[in-house]
Amino acid sequence: MPSRPSDAIIRLHPDFTSLQELPESYAWNQRDDIDYPSFDSSAESVPIIDLNDPNALQNIGHACRTWGVFQVINHGVSTTLLDMVESTSRTLFSLPVNQKLKAARSPDGVSGYGFARISSFFSKLMWSEGFTIVGSPDEHFRQLWPHDYTNHCDVIKEYKQEMKKLAGRLMCLMLGSLGITAKQDIKWAGPRSDFKEASAALQLNYYPACPDPDRAMGLAAHTDSTLLTILYQNSTSGLQVLKEGVGWIKVSPVPDGLVINVGDLMHILSNGSYPSVLHRAMVNRTRHRLSIAYLYGPPSSVKISPHPKLVGPTHPPLYRPITWNEYLDTKAKYFNKALSWVRVCVPLNGLVDVNEHNNSVKVG
Ligand SMILES: C=C1C[C@]23C[C@@]1(O)CC[C@H]2[C@@]12CCC[C@@](C)(C(=O)O1)[C@H]2[C@@H]3C(=O)O
Ligand SMILES: O=C(O)CCC(=O)C(=O)O
Numbered sequence: 001m002p003s004r005p006s007d008a009i010i011r012l013h014p015d016f017t018s019l020q021e022l023p024e025s026y027a028w029n030q031r032d033d034i035d036y037p038s039f040d041s042s043a044e045s046v047p048i049i050d051l052n053d054p055n056a057l058q059n060i061g062h063a064c065r066t067w068g069v070f071q072v073i074n075h076g077v078s079t080t081l082l083d084m085v086e087s088t089s090r091t092l093f094s095l096p097v098n099q100k101l102k103a104a105r106s107p108d109g110v111s112g113y114g115f116a117r118i119s120s121f122f123s124k125l126m127w128s129e130g131f132t133i134v135g136s137p138d139e140h141f142r143q144l145w146p147h148d149y150t151n152h153c154d155v156i157k158e159y160k161q162e163m164k165k166l167a168g169r170l171m172c173l174m175l176g177s178l179g180i181t182a183k184q185d186i187k188w189a190g191p192r193s194d195f196k197e198a199s200a201a202l203q204l205n206y207y208p209a210c211p212d213p214d215r216a217m218g219l220a221a222h223t224d225s226t227l228l229t230i231l232y233q234n235s236t237s238g239l240q241v242l243k244e245g246v247g248w249i250k251v252s253p254v255p256d257g258l259v260i261n262v263g264d265l266m267h268i269l270s271n272g273s274y275p276s277v278l279h280r281a282m283v284n285r286t287r288h289r290l291s292i293a294y295l296y297g298p299p300s301s302v303k304i305s306p307h308p309k310l311v312g313p314t315h316p317p318l319y320r321p322i323t324w325n326e327y328l329d330t331k332a333k334y335f336n337k338a339l340s341w342v343r344v345c346v347p348l349n350g351l352v353d354v355n356e357h358n359n360s361v362k363v364g
């Protein structure tokens, strides 16, 4: 037993660069995660959608229905900004462990440095570090870089602003492809349909190079509790998505592309038409990997429920109304079974939700 709480934190946050071999606590057996075959992009690949394409709305609808994930190009976010946010993230994770721990996420907090939140559902550790930003990054960044935090804060603030614009645009397209008009049908979209009151979190993920990548896990399979997630990944591949009936498919990085995941709240809002996507991150032997997830949801007071336009006598509402915070609490308790807990009717195709996988059992 560690004698002080800080020992426990340090034990869980090793200096990855000093490890020449994979410690047993990081060695996953296949059965520890969702066990399906993996394919590279030559088998089938996640759709890449050009937002300038006149058919973007239809293409997005098709991708959401069949994949729950797609990549976008020509999205309007500048390469310079993407480079800057990547550089800030890399600088952050390169700090000495003791410095990063000054901005550690508190046990009951959301923001700050820490290991993957979903770790508590697994007995094996994940080969990654994370930093969550909810609201302003100022306080935590001042702890990390007492003398020059302002530039890094500015980069994060600008990135969040640009992501919010893009997320609003994607909401209009995703809802539009379901026959829902943001302006008329979604009250909280606001008079300009810009979803100004939306909430969001930014999650920086770092996956160091790993001596034994085949036995390690960067981030275990999960769905995001969001309406949608916008993920930037650097040029090292690692993200995989589960395609029902096929297996794990690699999402290869596309220059300046952004990955869009359908989250659980969109699954609920669409009454199951757009299923949230199960995804995970694998690691690499020689190259580190960085990803930056913009997790986007409704304002805290808004209850998300199946949209009335998608509900009728033959399509009963499958989920009960729930706020984002209530859903996050459900997720923290039931993990990948959270959607089933919000379900009001027995699924038409059997007894479990499409995303419910029996992987929340402690292993090892
Ligand atoms: C808004 C949030 C979604 C998230 C939990 C959080 O409060 C902040 C971090 C998010 C994240 C990122 C990595 C995967 C994930 C499952 C996790 O453990 O933390 C998601 C959470 C989520 O979408 O449920
Ligand atoms: O690193 C990745 O590719 C996935 C990250 C992710 O799923 C998340 O932050 O929710």
Ligand SMILES: [Fe+2]
Pocket: 222, 223, 224, 279, 293
């Ligand atoms: Fe995710």
